Amino acid sequence: MDSQQLTTRQAERMRNALIPYVRYLYRLQTRMEKTGFPPSDELFQVNKRAYDAAQELCMKLHYLSCKSGVGAPARAESEETGK
Numbered sequence: 001m002d003s004q005q006l007t008t009r010q011a012e013r014m015r016n017a018l019i020p021y022v023r024y025l026y027r028l029q030t031r032m033e034k035t036g037f038p039p040s041d042e043l044f045q046v047n048k049r050a051y052d053a054a055q056e057l058c059m060k061l062h063y064l065s066c067k068s069g070v071g072a073p074a075r076a077e078s079e080e081t082g083k
Contacts, residue, residue: 003064011064024059025051 006014029047037044 003060007066008065008067011061015058015061015065018054018058018061022054023052025054 022080023049029044029051032041032044039045
């Protein structure tokens with residue numbers, strides 16, 4: 001199996017499960033900036049990489065959850081039902 005074999009519903013459910021963690025990482029990064037963490041701080045950098053990676057994953061899952069558009073041809077009905 002690969003990402004193209006996921007149904008739009010599966011991709012949407014995965015994305016929805018990930019969203020609270022992405023939001024948490026964003027809030028953490030914002031708090032770190034407001035409290036004066038320097039950009040060179042190791043924890044700040046790790047959090048930024050984690051947020052960037054999680055956000056990218058959310059966007060990939062969003063595109064996979066779309067039935068058409070986003071630069072891809074419409075997914076056939078058989079791909080949606082797995083038949």
